[in-house]
Amino acid sequence: MAAIRWLLEKDIRILRRSPVLSLLLIVYPAVVAVLIGLALSRGPGLPRVAFLNEIPPSQSVISLGKTRIDINSYERHLFQALTLVTVKTRAQALADVRDGTTLAALIIPASLPHRLASGEETAYIQVVYNGSAINQELVQSAIDSKLGQANALLAAQLEKVAGSYIDLLLSGGKLSFLGETFNVLGLRASAQVLSAVLAGLPAHSPLHARLAPVANFAKIAVTNLGTSKAVIGAVAAPVVARNQYVNGRRTPLDFYAVAVAVTVSLMFVCLLLASGMLALEREENTLERLRRGLVAPGALLGEKALLAAAAATAVGFAMLAGIGIFVTLDWSRAGLWLLAVAGGSLAFATLGVALGGLVRDVRAASLLALLVSFPLVFLALVPAGAVASGLYDAIRVVSAVFPFKPAFEAVDAAVNRSSPGVWVSLAHLGALIAGFGALARFGLRG
Amino acid sequence: MDAPTLRATALGKRFGDRVALRDVSFELAGGEILAVIGPNGAGKTTLLALLAGAISPSEGSVGAPAGERIGWVPQQTAVYSKLSVLENLRLFARLERVADPDAAVATMLEQTALTDRADEQLGRLSGGNRQRVNIAVGLLADPAVALLDEPSASLDPRQRERLWRFITARARAGTAVVFATHDIGEAERYADRVLVLADGELLYSGPPGELGGRSEGDLETAFVEFLRERGH
Numbered sequence: 001m002a003a004i005r006w007l008l009e010k011d012i013r014i015l016r017r018s019p020v021l022s023l024l025l026i027v028y029p030a031v032v033a034v035l036i037g038l039a040l041s042r043g044p045g046l047p048r049v050a051f052l053n054e055i056p057p058s059q060s061v062i063s064l065g066k067t068r069i070d071i072n073s074y075e076r077h078l079f080q081a082l083t084l085v086t087v088k089t090r091a092q093a094l095a096d097v098r099d100g101t102t103l104a105a106l107i108i109p110a111s112l113p114h115r116l117a118s119g120e121e122t123a124y125i126q127v128v129y130n131g132s133a134i135n136q137e138l139v140q141s142a143i144d145s146k147l148g149q150a151n152a153l154l155a156a157q158l159e160k161v162a163g164s165y166i167d168l169l170l171s172g173g174k175l176s177f178l179g180e181t182f183n184v185l186g187l188r189a190s191a192q193v194l195s196a197v198l199a200g201l202p203a204h205s206p207l208h209a210r211l212a213p214v215a216n217f218a219k220i221a222v223t224n225l226g227t228s229k230a231v232i233g234a235v236a237a238p239v240v241a242r243n244q245y246v247n248g249r250r251t252p253l254d255f256y257a258v259a260v261a262v263t264v265s266l267m268f269v270c271l272l273l274a275s276g277m278l279a280l281e282r283e284e285n286t287l288e289r290l291r292r293g294l295v296a297p298g299a300l301l302g303e304k305a306l307l308a309a310a311a312a313t314a315v316g317f318a319m320l321a322g323i324g325i326f327v328t329l330d331w332s333r334a335g336l337w338l339l340a341v342a343g344g345s346l347a348f349a350t351l352g353v354a355l356g357g358l359v360r361d362v363r364a365a366s367l368l369a370l371l372v373s374f375p376l377v378f379l380a381l382v383p384a385g386a387v388a389s390g391l392y393d394a395i396r397v398v399s400a401v402f403p404f405k406p407a408f409e410a411v412d413a414a415v416n417r418s419s420p421g422v423w424v425s426l427a428h429l430g431a432l433i434a435g436f437g438a439l440a441r442f443g444l445r446g
Numbered sequence: 447m448d449a450p451t452l453r454a455t456a457l458g459k460r461f462g463d464r465v466a467l468r469d470v471s472f473e474l475a476g477g478e479i480l481a482v483i484g485p486n487g488a489g490k491t492t493l494l495a496l497l498a499g500a501i502s503p504s505e506g507s508v509g510a511p512a513g514e515r516i517g518w519v520p521q522q523t524a525v526y527s528k529l530s531v532l533e534n535l536r537l538f539a540r541l542e543r544v545a546d547p548d549a550a551v552a553t554m555l556e557q558t559a560l561t562d563r564a565d566e567q568l569g570r571l572s573g574g575n576r577q578r579v580n581i582a583v584g585l586l587a588d589p590a591v592a593l594l595d596e597p598s599a600s601l602d603p604r605q606r607e608r609l610w611r612f613i614t615a616r617a618r619a620g621t622a623v624v625f626a627t628h629d630i631g632e633a634e635r636y637a638d639r640v641l642v643l644a645d646g647e648l649l650y651s652g653p654p655g656e657l658g659g660r661s662e663g664d665l666e667t668a669f670v671e672f673l674r675e676r677g678h
Contacts, residue, residue, distance in 0.1 A: 006540045014528040017567075285524035288500040289583075292518065294541040 003295045004303045011277055011307050025269065025311060036261050036323050047139045050096040050105040051084035055112060062117045069157050071113055081142040082106070097130040104129045104139040116154075163229050170225055187225065191218035258327075259412035262319050264377060266312045266341060266411075267348050267404060271369035274308035274352025279365035287444075297444045301353045301437065308349035309342065316341035320415070333414060336422050340414035344407030347429040350436040351403055357443030373404075380405040403432050451476045451510065451622040452497065452591045458505035459492050459646075466492040467646045469506070474622045476590065479614070481637035481654070482626040483669065485678065488643040490626035491521055494595045497624065510591060515542070517589030521596050521626075523580040527569035531560055531579050534568060535586060542587040554586040557612055573600040581609065585616070592616060594625040598632065610636055630666040642669070644678040 015022060053072070060072045085102055087093045093105035105128040115123040127143055129136045168175060172186025185193075194215040201207055278301070281287040290300060320329065320337050355372060359365045380399045384392055399405040410425035412418045450473035457470040467489040474480055482490045495501045497508055498518035510516060525534045535554060539547035555561045558578045568576055577600045585592055594613070598606045614636060617623050627633055633640050634654045642650035642657070650657060650672065657668055 003541055006537055010526065010529065010533075010537050013533065014526065017528045284526055285520060285522045286526060288495070288520065289518070289524045289538075290541070292499040294538075 004299050004306075007295065007300070007303045008307060011303070014280070025315060028265070028269075028315065030318070030322060032261060032265060032319060034322060034326075036258060036319075036326075046081065046083040047104070047142060048102045049082045049084055049139060049143075050087050050093040050102040051082075052087050052090060052093045052105065052107045054090075054110040055108060056110065059110070059113050062113045069116075069154070071108075071116070081146040082139070094128060097128050100130070104136070104143075106143065159232050162232050166225055166229050166232075170222060187218055187222045191215060191222055194218055255327075255329075255416045256412065258320070258323055258329075259408060259415055260381070261323075262316050262341065262415075263344060263404065263408040263411050265319055266316045266345050266407060267373055267377070268369075269312040269315050270308045270345050270348030271352040271355065271373055272366055273311055274304050274349040275356035275359070275365035275369045276362045277304045277307065278353050278356030279359050279362045282359070283361040291444075297441055298437075301357075301440050301444065304353050304356070305346065305349040305437075308352055309345035312345035312348065313338070313342045316345065316411075329415060333417075336414040337411070339426065340407075340410035340422050343426045343429045344403065344410055347403035347407060347432045347436070350433045350440065354436045354440040354443060357440050372402075376402045376404045380408060400428075401432070401435075403429060403436075406432065450474060451478075451514065452516070452624070453509040454493075454497065454506065455509065456506035457493070457496055457503055457508065459489075459496060459501065460504045465646050467496070467643075470641075470643075470648045471506075472641060472648075472651055474591070474624065476620045476622050477617050479617050479623040479625070479636055479638050481633035481640045482624060482643060483628070483630060483633050483640055484643035484649075485673065487645070489646040490643055491595055492646075493641075493643065494518070494593045494624065494626055495520070497591075498593050514591065515587045515589035516591045516593060517584045517587060519581050519584035519592070519594040519597055521599070523568075523576045525568050525576065525579050525583055528567060530565050530567050531555070531571075532564040534579060535582060538583045539586055544587050550586050550588070554582045558582045559608065574602055574605050577601060578605065578609075589621065591622045591624070594623065596626055596628065598627070598629065630669050631664075634665040642672065644673055644676065649673075649676050649678075 015025075055071060061068050061070050063069075084106070085096065087096060087105075090107060093107060096102045097105045107126040107128070109124070109126060112123050112125070115121045125147070127140070129139065167173070168184055168186070170187050172184045172189050175182045175184050194211060198208065198211055198215055201211075281290065281300075291297065295303075317338060320341070323329065324331065351372075352369065355368050356365050359368055376399070379395050380402075382392070382395055386392075387395070406425045406428040409418070409420060410422055410429065413420065413422045413425060452474040454473075455471050457467060458465070459467040470489075470493060472480075482493060484490055492501070495518075496503050498516060498520075499508070500518065500520070526537075529537065532551065532555070535551040536547055539550050544550045555564055558581065560575070560578060560582065563571065563575065568579060571579070577597070581594070581597055584594070592613070597613070598609055601609060610632075613623055613625075625637075637654055639652060640650065640654045640657060641648060654665055657665060657672060659668070
């Protein structure tokens with residue numbers, strides 16, 4: 001243990017004399033925590049979109065039966081998701097998109113009220129995109145989402161109109177058309193009239209055979225048309241989602257981002273520090289001096305892994321604490337955060353010394369650490385269903401034998417109560433620590 | 447000869463398919479100075495690393511009396527460039543479990559004339575001074591056997607003279623010294639015995655005078671002729 005202490009003192013002294021690295025270790029978590037905190041607490045900005053409404057003000061209200069629908073009232077839904085820059089002409093809208101003033105242009109054509117009112121042609125709005133695929137996706141998602149809401153409201157209005165016509169057919173009433181008002185008898189009254197007529201006919205009247213089917217039709221029509229209103233209501237919103245989450249609590253995307261950011265930070269600090277500090281022993285030619293009985297190989301590896309893990313744990317916890325200033329985190333679980341961050345750090349650090357044992361200098365160690373870590377992060381974050389099932393199974397196996405995924409799951413479980421729980425992930429990390437420890441010990445053999 | 451302080455028995459080392467050293471045996475007594483000479487790639491550094499325990503032998507063994515320390519000065523400086531001279535010496539004195547690290551460090555600083563530079567970081571020192579620290583680290587535990595791999599390679603003549611004064615004083619005090627060198631004159635001047643290695647094979651073990659007596663020229667000429675005779 002004394003040898004580990006002397007080596008720890010030595011390595012801390014070396015780190016303190018590397019001002020750039022020390023500054024990075026202190027500044028990095030602070031900057032990342034502030035950036036993530038600000039991003040989560042302020043919410044995203046709305047995409048700027050050029051907006052042209054070609055509907056003349058006099059035609060913006062359409063009449064469907066007794067119901068009058070103001071098309072312009074649906075604009076406000078789009079305003080919720082976009083920053084609309086109102087323009088006067090199509091040319092101006094297109095120019096704004098081309099020169100990047102806006103990410104897209106949204107044009108409501110003059111034909112929209114007519115198409116809606118006629119019901120014969122599909123009503124549409126026109127969207128013009130420019131820029132990168134990500135920008136297009138951002139605007140498209142926002143427009144699709146809000147257009148969906150507007151459509152739902154419109155469908156509800158149309159359902160009311162259709163419902164009033166069905167009521168009129170069923171129960172009768174007054175119908176206004178071309179300035180004149182007509183009395184409509186209605187199916188129920190028709191059925192009653194027919195029944196009364198049939199009851200008053202002589203028993204052997206030939207009209208019985210002719211009127212009876214009409215009376216039956218009227219009864220069936222009353223029954224079935226009565227259910228049509230409910231059917232139209234269901235068509236307006238055929239399926240609504242009732243969400244249920246299995247495997248514990250769902251992680252909101254914002255807090256998922258916190259767990260990803262913390263885990264990525266742990267990974268970089270640990271891999272770079274642990275592999276770098278071990279490679280430094282080789283670069284300075286001191287490894288062979290130490291190995292000849294001055295320090296046991298296990299103690300040497302343990303010392304490097306502990307140092308890197310301690311530094312990363314401090315960085316990870318500082319990040320969580322920093323983010324906690326901006327967003328609400330459950331501080332009563334701080335003990336679990338610490339445990340998850342420490343467990344993840346130790347696993348990354350053990351992988352770091354295994355990598356550091358393979359190379360002869362610090363630069364090669366850093367390069368190897370980066371080459372190994374980047375693909376692992378991407379693989380671990382690939383969601384199920386995003387790729388073919390066979391490939392996903394292979395990704396799961398690869399992710400399971402490297403520490404990123406279990407470390408992320410441990411941090412996510414500690415911060416967000418997601419599943420699997422902290423202890424399952426820590427057990428997984430423990431197995432990886434043993435495995436990579438053995439690998440590092442093998443790499444250090446003389 | 448007294449009981450040997452160091453004994454190598456049928457020592458061999460392979461790196462993959464390449465044989466770096468084969469079947470090398472010798473003994474060394476306390477106070478004796480042994481020079482290991484040979485052309486590049488002869489196996490000199492491998493032999494010293496095996497004797498130091500820095501690498502494990504593929505065959506054979508190295509024996510030293512129990513409890514005796516073996517000091518090793520590798521060919522390339524093996525010290526921390528971000529630490530000062532004092533910090534390097536203190537760290538290795540502690541790791542060597544020297545009874546009084548501070549006293550050992552002070553003695554070594556004085557003997558290597560580094561007291562004035564004790565607080566300077568290694569990275570800022572010249573190659574010669576770094577090598578002096580390298581030597582000081584290797585010998586600060588007052589070992590019974592000192593293994594020095596080309597110890598004078600990066601030293602100027604004055605520093606070299608001081609180094610050999612220091613090493614011979616150690617030998618007189620009973621330390622067994624093994625040094626590898628390309629400087630045949632150095633071997634002739636300071637060694638009691640030389641080992642000639644070529645292609646990992648031990649070709650000669652004996653006093654430098656006997657090797658030199660094979661030729662009418664100096665030891666270096668005799669050494670080159672000897673290697674030629676043996677097909678190297």
